[in-house]
Amino acid sequence: MGSIMTIMPRPPQSPRSFRSAFAVILGTNEIASAIAVDLYRAGWSAVLSHDSHPPVIRRQMAFHDALFGDCAELDGVKAKYAETTLATAMLLGSGDCVAVTRLGLLDLIPMATVHLLVDARMQDRAVVPDIRHLAGITVGVGPGFSVGENCDIAIETQPTKNGITLFAGRTAAPASKERRLGGVGTERFAFARSAGRWHCAVEIGTRVFKNFPVGVLNGEAVTAPIDGIVRGIVRDGTEVLTGTKILEIDPRGRCASWEGIDKGGRDIAQAIITALTYGQPRPAKTDAAKRLSARQSG
Numbered sequence: 001m002g003s004i005m006t007i008m009p010r011p012p013q014s015p016r017s018f019r020s021a022f023a024v025i026l027g028t029n030e031i032a033s034a035i036a037v038d039l040y041r042a043g044w045s046a047v048l049s050h051d052s053h054p055p056v057i058r059r060q061m062a063f064h065d066a067l068f069g070d071c072a073e074l075d076g077v078k079a080k081y082a083e084t085t086l087a088t089a090m091l092l093g094s095g096d097c098v099a100v101t102r103l104g105l106l107d108l109i110p111m112a113t114v115h116l117l118v119d120a121r122m123q124d125r126a127v128v129p130d131i132r133h134l135a136g137i138t139v140g141v142g143p144g145f146s147v148g149e150n151c152d153i154a155i156e157t158q159p160t161k162n163g164i165t166l167f168a169g170r171t172a173a174p175a176s177k178e179r180r181l182g183g184v185g186t187e188r189f190a191f192a193r194s195a196g197r198w199h200c201a202v203e204i205g206t207r208v209f210k211n212f213p214v215g216v217l218n219g220e221a222v223t224a225p226i227d228g229i230v231r232g233i234v235r236d237g238t239e240v241l242t243g244t245k246i247l248e249i250d251p252r253g254r255c256a257s258w259e260g261i262d263k264g265g266r267d268i269a270q271a272i273i274t275a276l277t278y279g280q281p282r283p284a285k286t287d288a289a290k291r292l293s294a295r296q297s298g
Contacts, residue, residue: 022092023116024108024135027051028100030061031141031157032120034265036098037077038273044116045092047099047108048079051121055240057232057248060204060259065235066100074261085111105134118272119145122157124174139272146170153275155268163267167280179264182228182252190225190247192240194218199236205258206230214247224249229256 023044025032028051036046048063056064063079066072072079078097082088089111091099101108108114117135119128120142128144131151140151147154147168154166159179161172178186192198200215200222208214208224214233215222217240224230224247232248240246250256261269 021045021116022112022114023047023118024049024105024114025118025120026105027119027121028062028064028067029056029120029122030058030262031122031265031268032118033062033064033074033079034261034269035118035120035141035272036063036079037074037261038266038269039116040077040098042273042276045095047082047088047092047101049105049108050100050102051123052239053121053123053241054244055234055238055246057234057245058258059232059235061232061262061265063098063100067102068235072100109134116276119151137276139275140171141268143171143174153272155271157264157268162264163271165271165275167275181250182255184226184251188226188228188249188251189245190214190222192217192242192244192246193220195241196239198234198238198240198246200233201236202230202233204230204233208249217246222246226251228252229258231256231258 021044023039023046025036025046025048028048032048036048039046050067056062059065063072063074066079066081069081079100080091080097082091082099082101085103085107088099088101088103091097114135116137117131118139118141119131122142125144128150130149131138138151140154142157145151145154147166154171156162156164156171158172158175181188194217196218198215198217202214207229209227210224212224213221214224226249228249228251231250234240234246250258
């Protein structure tokens with residue numbers, strides 16, 4: 001594709017108008033929330049649209065719990081729940097927060113022109129729908145996105161490539177192994193053995209020990225897989241599918257973290273801001289000079 005135009009809005013007057021810089025972010029997880037924070041600070045009016053799959057576990061690193069009326073704040077940026085399109089417009093018009101809603105994209109599109117659409121749902125899908133026609137510019141985050149086929153810009157989320165921006169090509173397939181944390185990989189997670197309604201009474205940030213019961217799914221106790229701090233857990237009362245991550249333990253002791261924006265989310269958010277601000281990098285002049293020299297010598 002050709003060079004992407006810079007579309008970063010100018011710093012808004014107060015109150016800001018979502019009609020001039022309206023961003024819709026699909027997902028309410030920690031990555032979607034980090035993106036919302038950076039977009040808000042850059043002058044965008046941002047709304048996060050909830051998708052129930054996969055359920056959010058790192059809820060203290062995300063705006064997800066605003067959906068239930070809980071206080072949600074990351075790096076000094078607040079999020080508030082909006083039930084209707086009118087409530088969403090009023091929140092965005094106030095300019096003092098990002099909006100979080102259960103409304104889908106098709107509900108939000110009639111509000112105003114969507115200048116930016118970011119799909120940060122992090123869904124493992126065999127086929128990812130083409131979202132390019134739904135907004136002025138579209139960004140796909142994570143596996144399954146192909147620039148020019150289903151998005152305009154793609155951002156890698158693989159641990160070894162996290163935050164790399166693609167203006168051509170396809171993002172890497174889902175990692176076969178989880179990123180290691182404190183030397184521990186997949187074994188720090190608990191997964192749903194069957195589909196059903198999840199119940200728990202353990203809060204994020206709680207210290208637990210291996211085999212400590214943290215919740216119940218279909219009458220069967222779910223226990224902590226290792227010793228550590230609860231870094232993430234699906235909210236009580238959530239419907240989950242078989243194989244869904246429902247619990248994450250941070251084994252790092254005093255170095256454990258379970259709230260705020262982590263480096264992974266921050267890198268992805270900053271990659272999007274950089275791409276929107278500067279567009280697609282042009283080939284370096286030295287490369288052009290080498291090609292010219294090669295033609296002349298030939």
